[in-house]
Amino acid sequence: MKDVQSERDERNIFIEKVGVSSIRYPIRIMDKQNGFQNTVALIDIYVDLPSEYRGTHMSRFVEVLNRHRNNMSLSNLERILDDIKQELKAKVAHIILKFPYFVLKKAPITKEESYMDYECAFIASKDEKFDFILEVNVPVHLLCPCSKEIADFGAHNQRANIKVRTKMDKLVWIEEIVEMVENSASAPLYALLKRPDEKYITEKAYMNPMFVEDIVREVSILLNQDDRITYYEVEAISYESIHNHNAYAYLHRDKKNYKD
Structure with missing residues (x-):
């Protein structure tokens, strides 16, 4: 044919x-x-x-x-x-x-177990050399520091997605990236929470307000401390609860060439 x-x-x-x-x-x-x-x-x-x-x-x-x-x-x-x-x-x-x-x-208080899913990607290419990027998307809970400061009670909360892309010279587990991001947020997300867990998460977020600028910087600090990681990108999108738009922040570092 x-x-x-x-x-x-x-x-x-x-x-x-x-x-x-x-x-x-x-x-x-x-x-x-x-x-x-x-x-x-x-x-x-x-x-x-x-x-x-x-x-x-x-x-x-x-x-x-x-x-x-x-x-x-x-x-x-x-x-x-x-x-x-x-x-x-x-x-x-x-x-x-x-x-x-x-x-x-x-879950943080009742210890009820449930599966959380994280959208990930392997991004690879090969010409003369092999290049690989791990992408991990981590949904988190953010509470607005400005809202907390100016309100007599309460503060607006929203879910955010933090995308981390990394290059590495030794294996970095997906779970490790998830842990870095969740530790940098106002609070992590769970698939299953009972009332004592909801109370804990709500209060944790209130005591730990975060802008999108805050979380990309906090994640960046942890990625900088990990010698296995040679390059990274951090992107935060906060799906605002009281605005008809999203809040956004992004940074990247090539650790081999970056200077403060």
């Missing part, structure tokens, strides 16, 4: 990324408590496309995934990218796996 994708293209335009996105696929992730946990990822895979080719072979991306279906893990990402480069005759390959990661947490 005629291979239309491999037809020569005369427009002489290089494309940085071509491929497939949002492939739903089962994966196995390293779990600090249990060794591994199974989850389902949405996977994007891309390669570069030289200017002389009209298109890429989309089916080959899925074929590579199927070839590695019994080892869709962090430790195997570089090998998957090497196979993609070889199969598509590409100079660079990219893969993004977005997945929910579950942590069993105990």
Whole structure:
């Protein structure tokens, strides 16, 4: 059959990324408590496309995934990218796996156990060198310091999402990133809270008010102290309860090149 994708293209335009996105696929992730946990990822895979080719072979991306279906893990990402480069005759390959990661947490007072899910991602690429970023999204509770200061009683509260992206030279567990963020917030979130737990969390948040600027700085301090982490980004979005907009803060540091 005629291979239309491999037809020569005369427009002489290089494309940085071509491929497939949002492939739903089962994966196995390293779990600090249990060794591994199974989850389902949405996977994007891309390669570069030289200017002389009209298109890429989309089916080959899925074929590579199927070839590695019994080892869709962090430790195997570089090998998957090497196979993609070889199969598509590409100079660079990219893969993004977005997945929910579950942590069993105990409520602070009653110690009731429930699973909290955290949206995470593995973001990897390979040209001559392998590059990997771990992304962890941590929902937290923030209480406004300004509101607490000016009100005779009470203060407005909101849920916020803190996104942390890290590069590392030694393994950093997802649970460790979650702990850093939750310790930097007004209070953590839980899937299950009984009334004594709700009382504790409400009072904890009231005694620990945080702007989005505060939490990105607090998380930054903890990431700076971790010698395994070489680069990081911290993004905070607070879904404001008394405003029709969100509050936002962001910072990043390349620890190898950053100076105060």
